[in-house]
Amino acid sequence: MTALKRLRRLARITLLLGLGACEGFQLETPTLGAGSTLHLSFQSSTLYPAPLPASMPTSPTECTGAGGAIIDLRAWETNGAFAENAAVTLWLEPAGTATLVALNKPCAASSSTACVSLDANGVGQACLLPGPEAGQHTVFARSGSIEVSKPITVGGRVLPAGGSIQLNVSPDSSALATPPGPRTCGTPAPPSCFPGLTRRASVAFHVSGPAGSPLPVEGTQLTVSVNAGWLAVPGGCAAAVGEALSQRVLETVQGSAVVDWCFSDLGSTATLRVQSGPVSETTQLTVPPVPTSLVLTASQGTAQAGGTVGFNAVVTGCDGKGIPGVPILFRATTGAVEFGGTTGVVETSARGIASVIGTVTPPVSVVATLAEAQDVLCTVDVGGAP
Numbered sequence: 001m002t003a004l005k006r007l008r009r010l011a012r013i014t015l016l017l018g019l020g021a022c023e024g025f026q027l028e029t030p031t032l033g034a035g036s037t038l039h040l041s042f043q044s045s046t047l048y049p050a051p052l053p054a055s056m057p058t059s060p061t062e063c064t065g066a067g068g069a070i071i072d073l074r075a076w077e078t079n080g081a082f083a084e085n086a087a088v089t090l091w092l093e094p095a096g097t098a099t100l101v102a103l104n105k106p107c108a109a110s111s112s113t114a115c116v117s118l119d120a121n122g123v124g125q126a127c128l129l130p131g132p133e134a135g136q137h138t139v140f141a142r143s144g145s146i147e148v149s150k151p152i153t154v155g156g157r158v159l160p161a162g163g164s165i166q167l168n169v170s171p172d173s174s175a176l177a178t179p180p181g182p183r184t185c186g187t188p189a190p191p192s193c194f195p196g197l198t199r200r201a202s203v204a205f206h207v208s209g210p211a212g213s214p215l216p217v218e219g220t221q222l223t224v225s226v227n228a229g230w231l232a233v234p235g236g237c238a239a240a241v242g243e244a245l246s247q248r249v250l251e252t253v254q255g256s257a258v259v260d261w262c263f264s265d266l267g268s269t270a271t272l273r274v275q276s277g278p279v280s281e282t283t284q285l286t287v288p289p290v291p292t293s294l295v296l297t298a299s300q301g302t303a304q305a306g307g308t309v310g311f312n313a314v315v316t317g318c319d320g321k322g323i324p325g326v327p328i329l330f331r332a333t334t335g336a337v338e339f340g341g342t343t344g345v346v347e348t349s350a351r352g353i354a355s356v357i358g359t360v361t362p363p364v365s366v367v368a369t370l371a372e373a374q375d376v377l378c379t380v381d382v383g384g385a386p
Helices: 004-025 060-065
Strands: 037-042 069-076 087-093 099-102 113-117 125-128 135-143 146-154 166-171 197-208 221-226 231-233 247-251 256-263 268-276 279-287 293-298 308-317 327-336 345-347 354-368 371-382
Touching: 037 135, 060 069, 069 087, 069 135, 069 256, 087 099, 087 125, 113 125, 146 231, 146 256, 166 268, 166 279, 197 268, 197 354, 221 231, 221 256, 221 293, 256 268, 293 371, 308 327, 308 371, 327 371, 345 354
Parallel strands: 099 113
Antiparallel strands: 037 069, 069 125, 087 113, 087 135, 099 125, 135 146, 166 197, 197 256, 221 247, 221 268, 231 256, 268 279, 293 308, 308 354, 327 345, 327 354, 354 371
């Protein structure tokens, strides 16, 4: 280019700038022409809910530090040249609580969009701030007649591979099998197994990240499921009877979360599983059934002094099945009985039956009680034989 041509070009530029300054003339912002290529990508495919920062980020580091995802933009002209200075407008659908911010060479944009001017290499960046709500968004980018889009999900925060969940179960009332008393001898009308006494265990969780890696533990989602009983907020077993949820999603606060594991009057070996992303833990809890019926019988109604009589106590649960391992206390309230060297305490068999043989001095009244709930009792009489 000759010196004269350079002077003429400089004069034209100076004239245009002068017109812009003096008469409000605005230079047209360059955009991509037909046949150009625009590419949009995210540096992170995982995005979690996060409150908007007090001030908007101006760099990639500030963007990721605020929980945002960096959006990379690249563009080429039809001849393969970099689309230098091309303006790209970005917007979200649906917008929700998320926000877009231009990170380099911002250009004029409305309140619902962001605008980035590409650099000499046809490259630009923006930041997607997720806001406090989970959901799916689609980021649109347009320059001239060229438009592209890409979806991204703001999902619940989960643990990465290598993270861990510490799990602690406090049995609390779930370990108790004491029926409400007093109960009298015989088989009462079958009670409802559910919700029964709404016994509970407290389950505490604490999460941590992989060794040497920082973990944003706030709001980490834990999916908790059980194969017996139901889950409730702490202290909410009775209120949650109507839902009886076998699965709940918890969010950690300062890396921890707590849930109540609730049980009816049925007994079970219950299993709880907690999972967050690829990380999971499992625990089991043995919950005893609550006795609902105690029946005592004697092998005979009369006996001579020094004779032997067999006594059977049968313990059943709300489902009508015998309960094993229940300690039964046998004792005489009238007359005298020797129980063959035992202390009078016998555990029920697999069928829920506790049996003793006593040497009697009639007339006698023998009482069987639950050793752990002695207001639940049953009495049988043995008279003297002629």
